[in-house]
Amino acid sequence: MHIQPNFRAPAPANCNEPGVSHLLHTAxxxxxxxxxxNAVIYAQGDAAGPLYYVxxxxxxxxxxSADGRRQITAFHTAGEVFGFEVGAEHQSYAESVDxxxxxxLRVNRSGDFDSSLLKLAVRSLARTQDHLMVxxxxxxxxxxxxxxxxxxxxxxxxxxxHLPMQRNDIADYLGxxxxxxSRILRCLKDSRIIRLSSVSEVEILDxxxxxxxxx
Amino acid sequence: MHIQPNFRAPAPANCNEPGVSHLLHTAxxxxxxxxxxNAVIYAQGDAAGPLYYVxxxxxxxxxxSADGRRQITAFHTAGEVFGFEVGAEHQSYAESVDxxxxxxLRVNRSGDFDSSLLKLAVRSLARTQDHLMVxxxxxxxxxxxxxxxxxxxxxxxxxxxHLPMQRNDIADYLGxxxxxxSRILRCLKDSRIIRLSSVSEVEILDxxxxxxxxx
DNA sequence: CGACCTGTTGATTCTGCTCAATCAACGTGG
DNA sequence: CCACGTTGATTGAGCAGAATCAACAGGTCG
Numbered sequence: 001m002h003i004q005p006n007f008r009a010p011a012p013a014n015c016n017e018p019g020v021s022h023l024l025h026t027a028x029x030x031x032x033x034x035x036x037x038n039a040v041i042y043a044q045g046d047a048a049g050p051l052y053y054v055x056x057x058x059x060x061x062x063x064x065s066a067d068g069r070r071q072i073t074a075f076h077t078a079g080e081v082f083g084f085e086v087g088a089e090h091q092s093y094a095e096s097v098d099x100x101x102x103x104x105l106r107v108n109r110s111g112d113f114d115s116s117l118l119k120l121a122v123r124s125l126a127r128t129q130d131h132l133m134v135x136x137x138x139x140x141x142x143x144x145x146x147x148x149x150x151x152x153x154x155x156x157x158x159x160x161x162h163l164p165m166q167r168n169d170i171a172d173y174l175g176x177x178x179x180x181x182s183r184i185l186r187c188l189k190d191s192r193i194i195r196l197s198s199v200s201e202v203e204i205l206d207x208x209x210x211x212x213x214x215x
Numbered sequence: 216m217h218i219q220p221n222f223r224a225p226a227p228a229n230c231n232e233p234g235v236s237h238l239l240h241t242a243x244x245x246x247x248x249x250x251x252x253n254a255v256i257y258a259q260g261d262a263a264g265p266l267y268y269v270x271x272x273x274x275x276x277x278x279x280s281a282d283g284r285r286q287i288t289a290f291h292t293a294g295e296v297f298g299f300e301v302g303a304e305h306q307s308y309a310e311s312v313d314x315x316x317x318x319x320l321r322v323n324r325s326g327d328f329d330s331s332l333l334k335l336a337v338r339s340l341a342r343t344q345d346h347l348m349v350x351x352x353x354x355x356x357x358x359x360x361x362x363x364x365x366x367x368x369x370x371x372x373x374x375x376x377h378l379p380m381q382r383n384d385i386a387d388y389l390g391x392x393x394x395x396x397s398r399i400l401r402c403l404k405d406s407r408i409i410r411l412s413s414v415s416e417v418e419i420l421d422x423x424x425x426x427x428x429x430x
Numbered sequence: 431c432g433a434c435c436t437g438t439t440g441a442t443t444c445t446g447c448t449c450a451a452t453c454a455a456c457g458t459g460g
Numbered sequence: 461c462c463a464c465g466t467t468g469a470t471t472g473a474g475c476a477g478a479a480t481c482a483a484c485a486g487g488t489c490g
Binding site: 183 | 436437438439
Binding site: 063065066067069070071073084085086091092117118119121122123124125126128129130131132133135136137138172174175215 | 278280281282284285286288299300301306307332333334336337338339340341343344345346347348350351352353387389390430
């Protein structure tokens with residue numbers, strides 16, 4: 001589970017985000033821990049405090065309601081920071097999606113890199129607000145389109161998109177059922193907008209069409 | 216529109232939130248501006264920078280998609296701070312719902328009260344994540360129940376809840392249509408869970424029932 | 431091989447939307 | 461004062477999109 005400090009992680013695409021590199025150098029980053037598929041990074045109710053930096057892989061942030069319905073509030077990929085919490089306890093829980101390398105940042109919250117933290121928190125807020133629009137006002141087709149474009153952008157905007165998460169995760173992120181996700185991918189395929197080279201590999205054939213679905 | 220500094224605003228219920236009072240004293244707060252019903256506080260595309268402190272009244276934060284669908288991402292009431300933005304321009308727009316008194320905070324972002332700002336931003340994030348669960352995983356009934364309980368809590372948890380916003384706003388906040396909002400209020404009334412003394416005044420008769428709908 | 435898990439597909443149901451009519455409250459102008 | 465227009469809320473009828481329930485295919489692992 002723990003990797004020695006001499007472990008060489010692939011350089012994350014966006015470690016040059018404003019603030020992040022500074023943070024990495026000042027926040028006494030721990031060694032990279034490898035969380036295998038579905039491993040819990042922190043649980044609902046755990047003590048909050050440290051932040052987490054994604055070195056590689058994908059992380060899902062989830063909330064579970066009392067009756068078992070799950071909502072994934074975010075996916076985090078290389079270069080992103082997560083773990084912000086209001087109180088002493090985590091309201092959400094975080095899990096590795098596909099085997100992820102995570103650095104724990106023990107942040108001195110009264111230091112001068114608070115402004116980096118603020119930027120990161122506000123970025124999370126903006127992303128979450130975007131997603132609110134998707135869940136509140138978009139049809140199932142449009143939700144899938146938005147996700148595919150989001151993933152494409154994060155992965156470098158080539159036409160080839162990798163889906164690290166399975167249908168169930170996509171559904172719980174988009175507020176749908178996994179059957180609907182499956183059907184809509186089918187539908188996009190039939191309209192020649194995407195190609196499914198495998199279950200987890202999507203080739204975007206018609207960027208325009210996807211963007212038109214999102215405005 | 217502008218009120219002189221000697222204007223006496225009713226003391227907001229939660230101005231003793233951690234960080235806020237400190238912020239108010241150090242961020243050279245301007246005089247309270249009164250924004251009448253539906254007045255724009257800032258528009259999509261406006262230059263971001265200052266933050267806004269709600270002295271009284273209610274503010275809605277909105278996003279509009281290219282095809283005209285609107286999502287209200289938050290309502291802010293007395294004691295809350297809004298206006299956080301990632302880039303140089305506002306991605307959302309803010310409007311007064313019912314006549315609101317707003318103080319503009321010209322925040323020195325590299326100062327030592329960044330940690331207050333961080334707390335406020337993270338609080339907004341947590342609230343938005345809660346709302347994601349509501350939009351992604353809850354039925355129309357449950358969404359209304361969640362809103363009523365949220366408003367009740369903010370207004371002091373007496374059984375009497377005031378709805379400062381109209382049906383259209385509620386709908387755009389909850390990802391529904393205003394007809395559905397109307398119907399469900401009717402339904403809650405018929406089940407003796409609430410009473411509608413007027414269009415904008417709700418009396419909660421059965422707290423338990425509402426809470427059971429939210430878990 | 432069989433058990434299991436993930437994904438796909440089909441049939442049916444149902445929730446919430448669309449379209450439309452009606453009503454109440456309010457303001458304006460004659 | 462009343463006729464008129466406007467705006468927001470309510471209610472109804474019918475429809476569509478997504479959920480639910482169910483069957484089945486393919487892959488993996490014991």
